[in-house]
Amino acid sequence: MIEEMLNDYLWKAISIRDTSVQKNQKENFYHEMLLGLLQYEDGWLIKSNAEAGEGFCDILLETPERTGVVIEVKYADRGALEEGCRKALEQIERKQYAVRLEEDGMKKILRYGIAFYKKHCKVVLGEAGILDEMCQ
Numbered sequence: 001m002i003e004e005m006l007n008d009y010l011w012k013a014i015s016i017r018d019t020s021v022q023k024n025q026k027e028n029f030y031h032e033m034l035l036g037l038l039q040y041e042d043g044w045l046i047k048s049n050a051e052a053g054e055g056f057c058d059i060l061l062e063t064p065e066r067t068g069v070v071i072e073v074k075y076a077d078r079g080a081l082e083e084g085c086r087k088a089l090e091q092i093e094r095k096q097y098a099v100r101l102e103e104d105g106m107k108k109i110l111r112y113g114i115a116f117y118k119k120h121c122k123v124v125l126g127e128a129g130i131l132d133e134m135c136q
Contacts, residue, residue, distance in 0.1 A: 002123050003122060003123040006114075006121045007119075009037070010116075010119040010120065011119050014033075014119060016118045016119060019075075023075075023077075026075040026116075027073055027074065027116075030073055031048070031058055031059070031073045034059060034071065034073065034114070035059065038061060043063070043064050044062065044063055044064075045061070045063075046059065046060075046061055047059070047061075050100065051100070052070075052095075052096075052097040052098075052099065053097045053100060054094075054095045055097070057070055057071075057072065057092070057095075057097040057100070058071055058072050058073045059072075059073070060097070060100060060101060062106060066105060066106050066107040066108070067106060067107065067108045067110065068098070068102075068104065068108070068109045068110070069101075069109075069110045069111075070092050070098055070101065070109065070110070071112045071114060072088035072089070072091050072111075072114070073088065073114050073115075073116070074087055074088045074113070074114070074115045075115070075116055075117065076116060076117040076122070079117045079118075080115075080117075081115045081116075081117060081120065081122035082115075082122060082124075083115075084113070084115025084116075084117075085113035085114065085115045085122050085123070085124035086113065086124070087113070087115075088112075088113030088114065088115065088124075089113040089126055092111045092113070092126070093111075097111075098111065110125065110126060111125070111126030112126070
């Protein structure tokens with residue numbers, strides 16, 4: 001559901017020229033776009049580039065229901081979306097980003113690897129997700 005909604009949004013709202021920046025900065029465009037979209041939900045605490053575990057997670061989200069969400073964003077070179085999601089989820093685990101949410105008292109923690117390539121995206125959930133439930 002989230003993947004379908006994001007793909008629809010990408011096709012309707014952006015131009016591939018929006019990502020015509022240096023390779024190492026392409027991810028930033030999608031990161032900022034997601035931050036803007038997530039701010040729509042009132043009551044969610046959104047943290048960008050938050051110190052977590054052994055690094056800095058792209059996006060941490062906390063809901064009033066004490067569900068925490070870790071989102072790691074990747075730009076998928078040559079359209080390798082599955083590989084980008086896999087790398088994102090591996091990074092979440094390797095750098096222990098969820099520890100920050102545990103310390104903040106979150107009861108349930110979800111991990112999302114999201115890969116983008118031009119006007120396409122793939123979303124892989126480390127666990128069935130609250131974002132899908134809230135967007136139905």
